[in-house]
Amino acid sequence: MTRIEAGGSLRPGQTIGLLGGSFDPPHAGHVHISRHALIRFGLDRVIWLVSPGNPLKPRPPAPLARRLEAARALLAGHPRMAASDFEARSGTLYTAETLEALHRAHPGVRFVWLMGADNLAQFHRWERWRDILATTPIGVLARPGQRIAARASVASRVFRAARLSGRASRLLPLAAPPAWCYVNVPMRDISSTALRDAGQWPRADAPDAPAAKT
Numbered sequence: 001m002t003r004i005e006a007g008g009s010l011r012p013g014q015t016i017g018l019l020g021g022s023f024d025p026p027h028a029g030h031v032h033i034s035r036h037a038l039i040r041f042g043l044d045r046v047i048w049l050v051s052p053g054n055p056l057k058p059r060p061p062a063p064l065a066r067r068l069e070a071a072r073a074l075l076a077g078h079p080r081m082a083a084s085d086f087e088a089r090s091g092t093l094y095t096a097e098t099l100e101a102l103h104r105a106h107p108g109v110r111f112v113w114l115m116g117a118d119n120l121a122q123f124h125r126w127e128r129w130r131d132i133l134a135t136t137p138i139g140v141l142a143r144p145g146q147r148i149a150a151r152a153s154v155a156s157r158v159f160r161a162a163r164l165s166g167r168a169s170r171l172l173p174l175a176a177p178p179a180w181c182y183v184n185v186p187m188r189d190i191s192s193t194a195l196r197d198a199g200q201w202p203r204a205d206a207p208d209a210p211a212a213k214t
Contacts, residue, residue, distance in 0.1 A: 002090040003105045004047060012108025015173035017046040017139065019114045020095060022053065024061035026071040026083075033141045034081055036185040037114050041139045042170035046114070048075070048083040049098065064088055096128035099136050110173045111136050116143040117150035117182070124154035133159055137172045138180040150182065 003009070010016060017037045023030065026048070034046040050068045053061055061067060064085060071083035092098040095113075102111060113136050115123070120140045123129050132138070133155070140150065150156065156163070162178040164171060172181045 001105050002086065002101065004084050004086045004102065010106045010109045012106075013110070014044045015042065015110045015112065017041060017043045017112045017114045018049055018099075018102070019046060020049040020051060020087075020098070022061045023048060023050050023067050023071050023083075025067065026050075026074050028074075030071075031074060031078065031081070033114070033116065033185065034078075036183075037112075037139060037141060038080060040141075040169045040183045040185065041112055041114075041172050041181070043112065043173065045080045045082070048081070049086055050083055052088050094127040096126075096131045096135075099132060103135065112173050113138045114141065115139075116141055117147060118143045120155060120182075121149040121153045124158075129155065130158075133162070133178040133180065135177055137175050137177055139169070139172055140180060140182040142182070142184045147184075156182075 017034070019030065019034060019037070021030075030048065034048070037043060037046055048071055050064065050071055052064055068083060068085050075081045075083055086092075086102070087098050090098070090101050092101050099111065099113065102109075113132065115138065117140055126132065143150075159178050159180060162180060164175060164179060164181040166181065166183045169181045169183050172179060
């Protein structure tokens with residue numbers, strides 16, 4: 001059975017935040033929200049799930065090996081954070097499948113799916129998004145310019161009764177799903193797109209793995 005294998009084994013009872021994405025490239029903004037997620041949601045660790053690709057983006061990302069190496073280098077000084085290529089090794093195509101595989105591989109571990117407010121705004125476009133909420137608590141962190149869109153999103157309306165207040169954010173890992181919590185954190189206006197556009201992360205012509213689907 002495929003395990004997450006990110007900086008050591010996971011133990012039952014641990015609370016683990018999962019930040020998924022292309023990380024094309026990983027940057028200080030990812031570290032910033034991961035640090036705040038550790039504190040606000042009372043997590044033991046945060047693991048970045050570096051995906052083979054993202055079908056909601058028009059162009060393929062850089063090769064997975066390059067992105068994973070950059071992510072691990074960026075997290076080298078953060079003992080409670082790690083990066084994993086679990087999706088590529090397990091062969092899961094959708095986030096819902098990834099979470100099911102993780103729950104099977106690590107029984108007793110309390111996972112929390114982390115996302116920025118920009119992802120909550122279009123979460124209803126994800127494959128089996130209701131199943132994700134039905135199996136795993138979700139922690140949503142503020143992103144520049146996305147507060148209104150996130151709070152008015154389809155997912156936030158449909159699962160309004162499952163929302164925890166920001167004051168109760170540390171209870172999220174222990175909450176029975178569906179459960180989600182939106183927290184305001186100091187924001188950094190940095191993005192992978194901006195770094196690519198500035199030429200700081202040249203694109204590859206093609207990825208080294210097929211694109212994963214959210």
